Amino acid sequence: MRYKSIILSIILIIAVLLSSCTSSQEIEDVGIVLATGIDMEGDKYLLTHEVIVPKSSVSDKIGQGPNVQYVQSKGDTIIDALRNASLVFDKKLFLAHNRVIILGEDLAKRGIGDIINFYVSDVEPRESTLLLVAKGSPAHEVMGIKGGLSDTPGKYLFDLLENHRFNLKARDLTLNEFLRYFLAGENVVVSTVQKIEQKEIDKEEEKPNRTILDVTGGAVFRKDRLIGYYTGDEMKGFNFLIDEFENGLIIFKMSDEVVKDNKFVARSGQYLVVEVKASKTKSKVELVEDKLLLKIDVNIEGVLIEDTKGLNISSQAMLEAVRSACAKKVEEYIVRTLEKSQKEFKTDTFSIGNLVHISYPDLWKEISDDWESIFPDLDYKINVKVDVIRVGLINTPVNIEIDEERLKENK
Incomplete structure (x- = not known):
């Protein structure tokens, strides 16, 4: 019993010494x-x-x-x-x-x-x-x-x-x-x-x-x-390109043509705002006729959280027009960032070279040392799809008048 007590004491002493912070301040x-x-x-x-x-x-x-x-x-x-x-x-x-x-x-x-x-x-x-x-x-x-x-x-x-x-x-x-x-x-x-x-x-x-x-x-x-x-808007394009865009805002305009028949009871603004709830960007590089092509596919789920234009979102055609205008704005963000990277910086800031390395390892061995001179002339194709999953608590803006006939047309 005494022997066991001595062994236990030794174990406890060692445990205390090993767990102590000898370099603590x-x-x-x-x-x-x-x-x-x-x-x-x-x-x-x-x-x-x-x-x-x-x-x-x-x-x-x-x-x-x-x-x-x-x-x-x-x-x-x-x-x-x-x-x-x-x-x-x-x-x-x-x-x-x-x-x-x-x-x-x-x-x-x-x-x-x-x-x-x-x-x-x-x-x-x-x-x-x-x-x-x-x-x-x-x-x-x-x-x-x-x-x-x-x-x-x-x-x-x-x-x-x-x-x-x-x-x-x-x-x-x-x-x-x-x-x-x-x-x-x-x-x-x-x-x-x-x-x-x-x-x-x-x-x-x-x-x-x-x-x-x-x-x-x-x-x-x-x-x-x-x-x-x-810039701030160029960083939006950057975050889309590197697939790190979520919870941000897409602010865009629509043509006055879409509200030409509206009778306004309050001021008509210019902008619509979609808040991104989920976004996924898939980028890949393909060889097309012996030339590299960057393909960028962006899929977005968002909520229309502000409409200053006076759009009647109860119309399916109007909702589709909103999706299309929003997708166009996202494409503008991406193009603007890519153009600055290619024409002004002449520097790949999106790890596109790594995509080439993964898809075409033998080709990458040949061109890796010259990638910074190849990147500025790289062609690209952008496809953006936007799904507006929610449009707020009301479909009809408070700044326009909707008569009964138009309500029937929009149903």
């Missing part, structure tokens, strides 16, 4: 980083870190959210700049809770391969950290701005990127996803951010304008260098 000994900005100043890296101030370090006021402090440091390399922060800041910077990395535009144009290498190789940063480019400015100039209800500026920016799924004019991309594209030899589109001025509504504020952040658009990379930007 006390929270009061570190500065928890929530956001990082990276720029170049001369030939030195300039790091700007948003560090949360523990509540015990600030006055305890009712309704006061977390405070943050900004720490800047320079170095020949990322780790050098990171360690040099300890010369001006009294806590060791801790990166495990860092949620966003912002790249200054000039730095992104120079190339970011060495930066990605550090953040995915070091044990502290998370590979799920979001990556974005400060459009038209250094990274540190878009930090410290809080235009929403989030606790900190870093969390505000993170939440903006998470919101992209509601309109698909942007995207979010992690360090790990960037690395996956990069190692596969594919070009990448990452998030962007820029500061804009907005009229101040709060009459208690002294300034007429306030500064907020805007994450519309995408930053286009060729390998690890920034070469340009997609």
Whole structure:
């Protein structure tokens, strides 16, 4: 019995030792980083870190959210700049809770391969950290701005990127996803951010304008260098092409001819809006008469959530016209994005080369080194099918008059 007790005690001691965190750090000994900005100043890296101030370090006021402090440091390399922060800041910077990395535009144009290498190789940063480019400015100039209800500026920016799924004019991309594209030899589109001025509504504020952040658009990379930007509408086309479009809006017009017989009791607008509930894009490459052809098939299920035109959707012919106009607009999004990629960037940002590799591996061996010169002249064919699965609670708009005869015609 005594022998069993000794064995059990040894097992318990070993279990405690093995499960202990030998490399753990006390929270009061570190500065928890929530956001990082990276720029170049001369030939030195300039790091700007948003560090949360523990509540015990600030006055305890009712309704006061977390405070943050900004720490800047320079170095020949990322780790050098990171360690040099300890010369001006009294806590060791801790990166495990860092949620966003912002790249200054000039730095992104120079190339970011060495930066990605550090953040995915070091044990502290998370590979799920979001990556974005400060459009038209250094990274540190878009930090410290809080235009929403989030606790900190870093969390505000993170939440903006998470919101992209509601309109698909942007995207979010992690360090790990960037690395996956990069190692596969594919070009990448990452998030962007820029500061804009907005009229101040709060009459208690002294300034007429306030500064907020805007994450519309995408930053286009060729390998690890920034070469340009997609606009918000071009990002819609991009998200359709890479099959990541869901819950976004399609805003389109219809000809005045469709409402020429309407008698309006209120103003007639221009636009209709379909919210995408489900979308599936299938792309493939075929050889047609010894020439590559990209075929893109898009199938959409959506809800007509706004009609400013005054359409009587109870008519099946009218509903079909709506589907057709919506499909045409989606095709316009895709064409616009493809044209910019081919004619301006001359860069495949949609992994089309990978489709060629899968379908025609022998051909890919012959043309892979020249793909960037082949891609700009690639022909494509787009087919979009839209199914409007719901049109709202009423079929007849409130801004038109429908007499009994027309009601019978539309049944």
